[in-house]
Amino acid sequence: MRGPRLEFAVGAFLLLALASLLVLALASTNNKWGFGGHSYPLKARFSTIGQLRVSAPVKIGGVVVGQVSDVSLDPQKFDSIVTLSIDERYKDLPSDTSAGIFTAGLLGESYVGLSPGGDIETLKPGDEITLTQSAVDLMQLVGKYMFAGGGTPAAANAKPAAASTSSTPSDAPTEQTP
């Protein structure tokens, strides 16, 4: 293969590759081209954040409006401070907006849900959301429900077969095997 035809083949290859890159980028990624310049920060304090991690989504009414940009611990009060970066388009959130940490489905990812209030004043960049609801630990809830008012150690010893695999006190097995 000589000059012009070879150049045509190479050009076609490169064009095809660039086209497929473009289609891939448009069709299969989240299309976040920018470097996060068009967002503003908000802070929220939670007593516990559960499984919430950096870059988890922030949603209002199920629509993603931003993401968690930082999670840190207040060294005095030992609260978790979650910094949210919200899209510039939603900059008029009422100052009585409340934030909560929820889980998508039973085992899904954690996200921050915002519910806007009715205040005329709006949250400025860097403001703190004061109305918050911490994460609910599902396993703890289930545990509390199952074992609430349940067997004392004496009751557990009375039924060793049932209790041997669950939450018997640490001294129970030594008593059963003399």
Add this chain to the structure above:
Amino acid sequence: MPFVAATRALGAAGLFAVSVLRASKPTRDFFAELTREIYKIGARSLPIVAAGGAFVGLSVTLLGYRALETYGATGQVSVLLGLGLYRELGPVLTALLFIGRAGSSIAAELGLMRATDQITALGLMGIDPVAKTVAPRFWAAVLCVPMLTAFFVSLAITAGYFEAVQVIGIDGGTFWQSMKDSVDFHDDFLVAFIKAAIFGAISALVAAYVGYHAEPTIEGTSVATTRAVVNASLLVLMFNFVLSALLFRS
């Protein structure tokens, strides 16, 4: 002294890489050679990469379906397909196919040039043999492996889509939307092509080094070809782990 010998070999390879970079000057002759090499090692590798990608997409979709069926989350099979392809499978398998298809030919060509004293002849004519023979192949590989990765991934996703939607019966909208939600443009998409470019550089450098320094015999050429494929494949797999550990934070 195996340790000293290994260190020396590593140093020689590093110096060779530096000499390739130094010999890369954008002259007319360089671009003519580059075009020819892009055709030979890039465009001609397209069929094998495309077919390979399609079959990988099919099998990963089947595998993901089987694994996610347990949790009733078969709609998320495209998350596995998208993330798996961009993060690991796309760049690595493309690089391995590229090594088999083009790396071996680079090593064989340069080995034969060495065996028939063409490299020495270039030097005698006052032409830098590295600039004439190695640099265009190196840059062609750096350019072509990301391009081929794009073909690999697009064919794999298309094939996975047909498998998931037409054969298994997952909803098409769910397929695209869950993939879009999970594949990040910077963290997954761009990183995939950075990885691919690095793999291209590694495979071309190894193949060219081994071929360029081959024993000037017929047997030396065959040894160089084998060594190029084995060493380049191993290095790509090793570097893939290092790059994954460095580049993927979450």
